[in-house]
Amino acid sequence: NYRNGHTIPAEGLYPHQWLWDSCFIAIGLAHYDIERAKMEILNLLKGQWSNGMVPHMIFDPALKYRQDRELWRSYTSPYSPDGIATSGITQPPLIAEAVVQIGKKLSKEDRRAWYAKTYPHLVKYHKWLYRDRDPKNEGLVLLVHPWESGLDSSPPWMFDLEQNHMALWIRAVKWLKLDGLVNKLRRDTHFVPPGQRLSTTDALLVFHVLRKLRHKGYSHQRIMKSKLPKVEDAGFNAIFIRANSHLKHMAKTLGLDLPQSLAADIKHTEEVYNDLWDEAASQYFSFNINTGEKILIPSIATFLALYSGKISKDHAAKLVEHLNNHQTYAAKFPVPSVPQNSTWFAAHRYWQGPTWINTNWLIADGLDRYDYKEEAAKIRESSLQLVERSGFYEYFSPNDGSPAGAKNFSWTAALTIDFLNRK
Numbered sequence: 212n213y214r215n216g217h218t219i220p221a222e223g224l225y226p227h228q229w230l231w232d233s234c235f236i237a238i239g240l241a242h243y244d245i246e247r248a249k250m251e252i253l254n255l256l257k258g259q260w261s262n263g264m265v266p267h268m269i270f271d272p273a274l275k276y277r278q279d280r281e282l283w284r285s286y287t288s289p290y291s292p293d294g295i296a297t298s299g300i301t302q303p304p305l306i307a308e309a310v311v312q313i314g315k316k317l318s319k320e321d322r323r324a325w326y327a328k329t330y331p332h333l334v335k336y337h338k339w340l341y342r343d344r345d346p347k348n349e350g351l352v353l354l355v356h357p358w359e360s361g362l363d364s365s366p367p368w369m370f371d372l373e374q375n376h377m378a379l380w381i382r383a384v385k386w387l388k389l390d391g392l393v394n395k396l397r398r399d400t401h402f403v404p405p406g407q408r409l410s411t412t413d414a415l416l417v418f419h420v421l422r423k424l425r426h427k428g429y430s431h432q433r434i435m436k437s438k439l440p441k442v443e444d445a446g447f448n449a450i451f452i453r454a455n456s457h458l459k460h461m462a463k464t465l466g467l468d469l470p471q472s473l474a475a476d477i478k479h480t481e482e483v484y485n486d487l488w489d490e491a492a493s494q495y496f497s498f499n500i501n502t503g504e505k506i507l508i509p510s511i512a513t514f515l516a517l518y519s520g521k522i523s524k525d526h527a528a529k530l531v532e533h534l535n536n537h538q539t540y541a542a543k544f545p546v547p548s549v550p551q552n553s554t555w556f557a558a559h560r561y562w563q564g565p566t567w568i569n570t571n572w573l574i575a576d577g578l579d580r581y582d583y584k585e586e587a588a589k590i591r592e593s594s595l596q597l598v599e600r601s602g603f604y605e606y607f608s609p610n611d612g613s614p615a616g617a618k619n620f621s622w623t624a625a626l627t628i629d630f631l632n633r634k
């Protein structure tokens with residue numbers, strides 16, 4: 212899947228560069244081709260906007276992808292880079308993780324040089340997340356599109372879109388049963404059976420929000436004043452907390468102090484993440500700023516809290532109980548992206564049931580940090596089994612391990628390499 216300077220997630224369905232994909236890919240590459248791992252990250256940083264945002268996609272410049280680029284029109288923002296077409300939103304901030312994993316493979320001197328090169332970009336990115344995505348200084352950053360969460364069609368997000376962002380024209384398509392027609396225009400269902408992707412209504416909702424963001428020129432002031440989605444996402448903030456810890460480590464290695472305001476913001480996030488905990492359900496939920504309520508729909512995002520490394524031991528133990536519960540997450544091939552007893556659960560549908568290798572990687576990493584070594588090893592082992600049986604698929608049924616989504620999916624391959632190297 213190598214292209215010019217970066218790796219695409221999969222041929223056909225995903226022909227561009229994606230933010231968190233490239234981070235997982237670099238983590239795998241670091242085990243055997245350090246220069247390519249570095250290149251993967253540096254190429255990603257070429258797409259960074261002047262306001263600090265790292266976009267979730269960088270487009271292939273080929274003529275045949277003009278339509279993809281035009282969907283976003285990143286050039287409408289004064290902050291987008293010259294000559295590089297990108298999306299206008301971000302994705303889970305895993306770059307610091309990838310940078311540090313690469314750093315581990317380098318000599319002391321090379322590590323310093325590698326950090327020195329990437330650190331300024333990361334400081335700028337994390338500052339942007341605080342400035343534009345936490346304008347009221349509440350400590351948690353908010354997302355404006357489900358794709359920013361990385362778990363694109365996760366039930367809490369689809370619920371918000373269906374409840375609060377259903378445009379009249381989408382209702383009309385539903386009433387008039389024009390789904391079939393719309394499906395013809397969808398790219399994803401050309402490559403993957405429709406039952407493994409979003410419903411047409413959900414797909415339209417997702418594109419509707421994208422269009423609105425584009426109409427606002429991706430301007431944070433305009434977005435904040437609008438009714439567009441605003442969610443303090445439990446998964447994204449957990450990954451951000453971990454990324455901040457990595458950033459602190461990089462600063463220390465370089466003998467630098469983090470900018471004071473950034474250091475204060477980082478501390479604040481670690482303190483308030485706990486507000487996303489729901490005592491009754493004993494798990495973390497995302498918070499919807501627009502409605503002022505938590506979105507009380509269970510999803511795998513809750514377990515990413517373990518990866519943050521900053522939750523209490525008590526909460527970690529409660530999350531492990533969920534992982535061990537056969538009604539919910541203890542599937543034959545864990546960890547399902549939604550609990551098996553959820554009304555949303557569908558074994559093969561994109562983030563609404565399947566097991567993904569990247570979330571397994573993050574959860575296993577978190578479990579290790581809280582000393583649940585056995586549980587972590589089990590998840591890694593089962594991930595390897597999935598791949599051994601079927602190949603590097605995008606996702607798998609937690610019930611019987613059958614594969615789904617794109618074939619030859621890059622992060623599945625890259626993280627397999629990482630798992631094997633830990634054995």
Ligand code: GLC
Nearest residue numbers: 220225229231232361362363
């Ligand atoms: C899907 C996933 C997203 C990923 C992208 C490219 O949209 O939901 O997390 O980044 O594919 O692989």
